[in-house]
Amino acid sequence: MAASTRHLPWPRLKTSHCSCIGVLFGAKVYPTMIIFNPAGEEVTRLHAGMELSAYNSVLELSLDSMRPTRALVDAALQDPDSLTDAELQQLAYYSWYEGQALPEGTSPELFNILSAVAADRRDRKVRDTLLLHG
Numbered sequence: 001m002a003a004s005t006r007h008l009p010w011p012r013l014k015t016s017h018c019s020c021i022g023v024l025f026g027a028k029v030y031p032t033m034i035i036f037n038p039a040g041e042e043v044t045r046l047h048a049g050m051e052l053s054a055y056n057s058v059l060e061l062s063l064d065s066m067r068p069t070r071a072l073v074d075a076a077l078q079d080p081d082s083l084t085d086a087e088l089q090q091l092a093y094y095s096w097y098e099g100q101a102l103p104e105g106t107s108p109e110l111f112n113i114l115s116a117v118a119a120d121r122r123d124r125k126v127r128d129t130l131l132l133h134g
Helices: 020-025 052-065 069-078 085-092 109-120 124-133
Strands: 032-036 042-047
Touching: 032 052, 032 085, 042 052, 042 069, 052 085, 069 085, 069 109, 085 124, 109 124
Parallel strands: none
Antiparallel strands: 032 042
């Protein structure tokens, strides 16, 4: 079961006086929620532009798995079919505008490949969201 979000501290990334925390973590879209696992690794980034209906779902999936998006990208580059449905959803709704999880030189074709994997699993929303990133 996912950790309760009401017990988590919610630091402000940007105020009218300073965006120091946002700069520190490379946040370019405000507001951005960055989820860290207990080891201090970034799991995912969620931005305000995502569908509200998907927000809680992706947040819960991220808190349940605690697998960093960067690790999911590495797995996707090796074998996209090895990703679970939840991992595909985490990739679909990651805040790619921040550019933190993709290794330099990664082809946008990766999103088309992941979209095809989601389509094979009949997950239209994840497929369409991944296509938008490709």
